[in-house]
Amino acid sequence: MEKQAMLIGIDVGGTFTDVIALVPANGQIVASFKVPSTPDDPAAAVIDALQRLAGIRSLQGATVCHGTTVGTNTLIQRKGARVGLLTTAGFTDIIELRRQDRPTLYHLAVRVSEPLVPHERRFGADERLDACGRVVQPLMGVDALLDQIRSSGADAFAISCLHAYANPTHEVRLAEALKQAFPGRFISVSHDVCPEFREYERTSTTVVNAYIGPAVQRYVRRLDEEAHRMGIRSLMVVKSNGGLTSPDNAQRYPVHLIESGPAAGMIATQAYARATRRPNLIAFDMGGTTAKAGVIHDFQPRITDEFRADRLEGGRDVGGYPIRSAVLDIVEVGAGGGSVAWIDPGGVPKVGPDSAGADPGPACYGRGGDLPTVTDAHAVIGTLTSETFAGTGIHFSRDAAVDAIERHIARPMGWPLARAAHAIIEIAVANMTEMVRLATVRRGYDPREFAILASGGAGPLHAALVGAEVGVREVLVPPQSGIFSALGAVLGEVRHDVSATLLTPLEALDPQAVADAFEGLATKAAGLLAAESADPANARQQRFADLRFVGQLFELRVPLGEVGDPMPSVATIEARFRTAYRGAFGFDLAGSRVELVNVHLVASLPLKMQGERLFEPAVAVPDGAAPRQCPYMDRDGHVQPVALYHAQGCAGQSLQGPALIDHSGSTIWVPQGTIARVQVDGSVVFRLSAGRKHGLE
Template sequence: MMVGVDIGGTFTDLVAVDPAAGLRFVKTPSTPDDPSRGVVEGLALLAAETGRSPDDLLGGVDVFIHGTTVATNMLVQRRGARLGLITTRGFRDLLELRNGTKADRYRLRAPVPEPVIPRPLRLEVTERIRWDGSIETPLDLADLRAAIDALRAEKVDGVVVCLLHAHRNGAHERAVRDAIEASGWSPYVSLSHEVLAREGEFDRLGTAIVNAYVGPGLATYLNRLETRLAAQGIRAPLRIMQSSGGVLPAAQAGQHAVGAVTSGPAGGAMAGALFARAGGFARAVTYDMGGTSTDIALIADGVPLERQRVEVADLPIATPAVEIEALGAGGGSIARLDAGGILELGPESAGAAPGPACYRRGGDQPTTTDANVVLNLIAPERFLGGRVPLSRDAAAEAIDRVVGVPLGLATEAAARAIHELATSKITEGIRLATVRRGMDPRDFVLISFGGAGGLHANAVAKELSIPTVLIPRQASVLSALGFLAADMRHDVQRSVGRPICELGGDALRAVFAGLAEEGRRLLAREGFDRIRLRATADCRYIRQVHAIPVAVTEEDLAAEDPAQRLEARFTETYRALYHHAHGEPGILDTCRLAVFGELPKITPDALAAPPGGAGGPPRTGTRRVFLEGWQDIPVFSFDALTPGLRVAGPALVESDSTTVLVLAGSIAEIDALGCLRIAVTGERA
């Protein structure tokens, strides 16, 4: 049995693929005070859903993959570890100097980001490694001992070590770690060359800081979760989803904590890729509308697009990650009026505690969920199968007080404005994600998931002229499901920094061969023998700062002149992105290799809907909802719909964990994978 668990800001989602019971999933409110408690509570619900005892269910788990917002929340809320820095003499202020630019260069009065490590805890040591890796000045051990003693006296939780050009030669950084261990002190230690082995001092420093900032807290959480799971009877190793779309063992994930910062959204993108491949769609755009945010990802040829750098909470994270654009527009996003009386939505969220006003748990601010409850698009008595009854009166009171009365709007009109603002924010997010890459959204299929996504998907697609919407029946837990479509993954890289034309074929082959050997060694220690490789070269033109990723195939490396083929492929890739190419040689900055160890994975067969549905009548009744005005529309059971049965809008399609609004003029039907496929134009997709 395979189990995927995703802890979100509002709910914890669990998915199980059981050979006997098929695919089952549950949602339970997250427990921010101790996220591992929510996991254990969810496992009990999952056992009940599969009709098995908890001991029977948990004892049969073979694969357990977990994604969490623990690292993300620590970073965003700035409540991570207390850190110290050991760096090359003269470089203690790199954290404030950054890379010489501001996040928004046109905001002249923008405040300078507050450094994670205060200046008194940034200590310098005498040493110098040249750009080519040769040692100019040996590491001064007296300096080093003084720095270690000073940070130990300050009782920091973690030590970041970032020495100049350590990515070329990590000997001095390793010597710092050895000296810390020899002193008898055991803080969390983050070496920059191990976290990021490439050019870019600020990126390397920032990534190492993020790693140490969230590492101690994440490692503590994972240790606590492993203990709880063992007590519950789970013997399968705990594996942690990474931002790259791969997974790592829990112990390594704690040491490479920076890789888990966007693990949950990455799972959603992996699930979107799974459905795109199974449905035969070359291009897909996914959006995951959860309780706190909406995450947008692009799928090309069945694989999520990646990026090598993202900035979170004013700190760079320069490790491979699925390219995800996050919007502050989730079910729990708070609606308010700005100083000019304009309606705003998010990024603040009511989260799981206290939650939207309709939860009646102390929240008194109106949210997207409150608006949808007032519009009667969400049935208060059916939310999460009735386990969390909602109050329409509490939602209406919050909307009236904050939005309706100040704007002179009736309750329903104010709720409709909040609903449409959420739709508009998602639409603009998808438009930016596609158009800025030179892609036409009309060439995509829209895959919507997250508990709140189905109420906006049809309207978003209609606005963007996207012809087809897919909403999986597991939409509310799709990130957790996506974890079960992932493989073990290690990323290794090596800086080159030379013109491509100066590289001999043997030299280029030797670099990738060395990376492949390193990656295979890492996976062999974890017991993997089925391995696949994906090679990339980061290339740029001279005088350019940023490189672009260029795919490198086995055929390229086996060619008579692989450097010439790389040069041609770089030119082709650059022209596809920018519609022109420079007439000068390219520079190879970094060679990268993603090494995958194959895990058991969910298959399209497990996603398929039962031929006869879940039993019961497909149409469950009629509901009076507010769209352009109050009107009665039919309501259908998502689980009871059978493949081929068509539903003409306007209509609602409901399950215990999500609701889909089908607009007038659109037609929905269940496809072979159990997805609700909406033809936005009313024609069969």
């Protein structure tokens, strides 16, 4: 009988590239492993992983779902294109003027992110539209404008004219002129990338799309060509909204991929929540370079329409670059296993945001790294052993970790080795605890009503420590926790969020104008779906509207039903908005008028894989093997034995802490006095007792 084509998930992290391959019909996992990432050429690790898979099972007809950090890294490392910005004359400095706000209001030495387009590559077009899209000044002098651009050295272009969301005519003409004058160059146009009002945010989104566009385009094209050469049927890329998209659409809207990798982990968390009937989960993912936290509330991830990319510089908020795009709400800090420990000029030890990355990596990797990291601290105290890195190509060396911490932290601080190692871990935990509070308390959620689900190579090792600090009572480590984002990549669905501004008071709303706006969005969505490998006939299209009280600056989104359903009446739309407003803020502004701001359409297509199948209970028999005793060093330097279990041999068993559990590419720390239950589906669950200390003691 012919084998069914595989569904392959690949997530590229700063240290490792994670891979999982499974059979979509029954969820059978064919292979799962990690390979070292190749930061200088990220595609190389992906291609190597696919070649390794090909040695296990044929890739013919397979589908690859890929979470990528190429766009993010291009932006952070400032290795993007030399962008030329074309906008309305008199508005060329909008990306520098911003909104005249400051990242930290009272900071006397405030720094803000440098504009991605310098002043000499900003060009003003002789044209003007009013807020309704009526032509005030026709577009003129295009040839003279092109002459200026030719001498600028620009190799990609962003076009963002004033009020183009209401009438794209001038932007269309400018784009056509650029295509003829500069064939093959990447062109990003605001009415296509972000057709919404708010000039700064729309321009910023368009510029970021152009800045990372050529790099993402080269990367995706190369992977797509290599994949087809190997017999793979289709490559799909994870978007910031958690959905999947084709290579063609990914190259058209690179800005939609900025949060590609973190989004996949949230989708896996949502699938686990549904399968285990846990409506409220905190997704806690700690990898080699960063830690991330997001919330699943009532089985749904929180989605926002604006975020700021590259917001932190050296741990300081510098504002970043606003991007108007549907994105899963995820908080991220530079606190991964590879985060470097250092001492600031005031003699205070710090951890992160700099990371040792994949090359050279932590000192204990034996690749020439000599700076102390969080991973090295665990190697020193014994909570990481060589078994953790089996099959990864890493030659584990505790001695190298001891040397790095001694030289850079312990001796300069006058501390014993054990105190220095534990301090590194405690500082990293404090950073991640604040991150989780930002994702929960700052969003109006009580962490005590949630369980924390740990994933990533280092997440399960720190989940109990972070969970105890924020007050959660239950820690969950799912199956395949070490490659959870790769798993999430195959659990997504094709999804496109399209929007348009339709600013009007609700009482003056023209039903035909609303119908026309949604018809335009449906046409755009149909074009995007036509570029996907899945059958667009199965698409689901949902309508939404952004509303606010007149005079307010921010909106709330309300559902308007699916395309094909009758449009709700104006009274129903207003009632839904007021209900949502009371739910969000606890009161209603009864005498205030409501206005419509934007309309949205979400088009989605299901894929082959249903996440619930991966988390179904399975028949598992414990192997009865005795745990290995590992030497563990406490904060005072005392060494005691701690049991190290292998999860696959302990299904159905309860394990008494303190203990370590080797679990699908990660290590779980079970605190003293805690009992961990290894479930038959491969997950590990334990509860944290209120008032009990759950540190590495």
